[in-house]
Amino acid sequence: MVSEILEAMADALDAAAAVLRRRAAARHPDASGAYPAGTLPERARQIHRMLGERQEQMLPLLAEAGEQGATSGDIARALQYDHANATITLNAMVKAGLLLKDESVMPYRFMLVPELLT
Secondary structure, three states: OHHHHHHHHHHHHHHHHHHHHHHHHHHOOOOOOOOOOOOHHHHHHHHOOOOOHHHHHHHHHHHHHHHHOEOHHHHHHHHOOOHHHHHHHHHHHHHOOOEEEEOOOOOOEEEEOHHHHO
16 A cells, blocks of 8 residues: 555656646746747657666657547557557656646557647
């Protein structure tokens, strides 16, 4: 029970840290560590430095989907990747602060955070 609580707290702190980094960069665009112009993966690494290979492959698909986003099934089909693993990867990207998840629709839709859409 205690380990579950600690794990939940760690997850919440990771998510909060990602939000704070984005907000700090938005307030101080000239500050060191702000989002520089560059490729989509480079900008994503400014938000979460441990961007994985599969996550990097998903970025252009999500950029193409734009503000409407894409479902985990859309991403899995496009990459010929297992649907369950695509869902796990997309949820990890939400947790890392790279994506937003629209849970108001079924199936859920994932989209890049506004900082990555530009």
